[in-house]
Amino acid sequence: MPAVQETVARVRAIDVDQYKYGFVTDIESDLAEKGLSEDTVRFISMKKCEPEWMLEWRLEAYRRWRTMTEPNWARVDYPPIDYEDLYYYAAPKGTKSGPQTLADVDPELLRTYEKLGIPLVEQEILAGVEQRRVAVDAVFDSVSVATTFKEELSKAGVIFCPISEAIREHPELVKKYLGSVVPTSDNFFATLNSAVFSDGSFVYVPKGVRCPMELSTYFRINEKNTGQFERTLIIADEGAYVSYLEGCTAPMRDENQLHAAVVELVALDDAEIKYSTVQNWYPGDAEGKGGIYNFVTKRGDCRGKNSKISWTQVETGSAITWKYPSCVLRGDGSRGEFYSIAISNGRQQVDSGTKMIHLGKNTTSKIISKGISAGKSQNTYRGLVSAHRKATNARNFTNCDSLLIGHDCGAHTVPYLEAKTSTAVFEHEATTSKISEDQMFYCQQRGLSEEEAVALIVNGFVKDVLQQLPMEFAVEAQKLISISLEGSVG
């Protein structure tokens, strides 16, 4: 059945033409020479004052990348990228990589973030007013310009800093975990990232610590013709908990810009990491001119027993999205979750989904994906659920819904299910009958129609996660959630 009018109006309201973050900050930048060579890699490493071992690591990745070819299996179509015609490093002048206080940050930059709705201030808690606080790491092109609440976090033992700083200050942790989830040889874009990554966040939550506040990174691409290659590494030690949010925007430009990030999560015994993204890169105009190519490798490793990693993503931006946040469920009893709302409009192309790789015993995973395509966009869900021979009692539930608005767009579903043990129970469902019949019965018994009941249940747990986003991020997300499931297909 066709989408209801209200839904159509809501999607239109977040159409590509409405992009609010398309302004450019006029700020002078330090750029690396155009193009990519060993010298570029050395330049970036030098700029970041990195130790020798890090440079070697990058160079090895660079040499390997030279032997690789770009993957072409995704359902996306774009002209070949000239990797020699990019700036691999851009930093606002006057920012030195290294610890600094908010007072040192260029006021122009602070204003930029204010305009984006991310105030970089450590607001005091008002007497008697309970206010949620979020520590922010602001990454502007290739450098982290400010990190808030560092002091307070360090009191709890939490390390939250730009990754370039972590490489200098905490080499033992970085050495141990960097590349252990996404190896340098993983795939074309991850290898490129390993060679030239500039900044990103590093989080370490020590044993038994529940991170006292939400952590977040706000990525902003500003400079022309640059690629942003951020690298994020989050480690939750035994029994730790952390919730991390990521937001991204970019100016409106006619040229496409490349964003190839790598995110690695490691959860040890009984640890939990909640990773949320509101991805709102510039999607290009209605004709498909400009926009960000978002080619991202995100992977979480549930390394310890009973650990949990949950990915939540709200995808509205980017000209092209190629991203599959995954969970490797290695520890016995570990759990992976993936909640996604992907909205494409204009001529956007989305090829996104997840991988749940069950290796340990009694591992469980849940995938809820809602794709909405409008305009002339193409929206693909691509996901893998696999259970290794030793993953006894692996359990997965997958639900993918897609909604088409208009007849020039496409919605596609490409799920892969691989079960190598008889005790695995996999369900991939698009129809509504497989949602717990008890819940359905309960709702319907109270007078809700089947459709209302489904919407309530599915939205219920998506909302659960999204409501934990701080206000700044939630506004966009909330708008999307209210889009109903009416008229959805498979």
Add this chain to the structure above:
Amino acid sequence: MNADIRPIRTAAESSLGDIFAAAREELPGGEAALRVRDEAFAVVGRKGLPNRRVEDWKYTDLRALMREARPLADTPGADEVEAARALLPFGEVAARRVVFVNGRLSPDLSDMDTLEEGLSIAPLAVALAGDAVSALALKGVPNDNAVVALNTAFAADGLVIAVSDGAKIDRPIHVANIQTGAAHASYGRVLVSVGKGGSITLIESHVGDSGAHQTNTLIGLDIADGASAKVLKLQDEGLGTLHLATLAARLGAKAFFESVSLATGSSAARQQIYLDFAGDKAKAEVFGAGLAAGGKRHLDTTLVIDHRTLGCSSRELFKTALDGEARSVFQGRITVRPGAQKTDGKMMANALLLSETAEADAKPELEIFADDVVCGHGATVGAIDDELLFYLMARGIPKAEAEGLLVQAFVGEALESVDDDALRDALSARAERWLSERV
């Protein structure tokens, strides 16, 4: 990284080339047919046999499954025909029988006389001598698919069946394919055209001895407006046989197509089904049941449903039970092209794993370019429900028997829609036998 890089030819690939070079002059059809065959063989000659780096063959590595290429079967001798007679299935089903022994039409075992009005049946070789190209170069099948290409290159025998407009052929036609004797390769092709408002039922059976044969059959149906066709298949090849099969159907407006299959045999099998909705408001139902146990048995079903017209509906249900080290593969794709509004498509694949070492892979895809459609797909993989087992055992049914009952109920769902009682019983009996052999 790229899939195009061709390593050295495997033994199978080079001997396929030798076999084709030696046989091409002898294959039926004239100059034009030979050109089509050369072109088809070039697909395999160029790219080799598909392997797991090729997306469509990700779970079924034909290059690994086909280590050697068997020689083409000779015309069967009297001994082989007698051996084949003993293997003939569906004796109790009232059907007109046409029998192929090692891929060759066997007039002794077949009944091609006194045809009903409006029905014509001709051997493929005869048709090839006349209008060669249309019987070889088929529309609506992917000619660059290795299985189709090999069939086009080598098909020497088969049938061309035509039902004229309005003719309803009540008596099913049973095409039996029997492999016996020395290990060989056999290729067969059956083309069926059903005129406007006509109807036909085709029963297809594949049986044989335990030799390491390689079979490749293709059935092509052209179902005109308002016509109806059913294809019922039993794949019960010997456990040494590699079975490759393609079923392609083109549906006109308001046409109806139904396919029901049961697969219990072969060492490795791949069934490819291509449905092409060419007219509005056509309807298709495809059901399949698969049973595989022991060894490294491999059962692949690949389904491509192409909706390009208005208001069509398709239903697909596939049930597979696996034991031992068996592995099942289900790849299904429903495509709804721009403008194919009001399409109603549903696809479901269920796999039941009966042993620790069995494996099930599923890839149910949807590709949708129209907004006013209802499409759904589902896939499940799991073991037998302990509670169900407990329920039966609590009532005094031994475990093995209880399992058998549950498996039978599980796969039985896919066979329910066979309306010929004798045939349905025969298929159920085969499934039951599989279960009793398993225990």
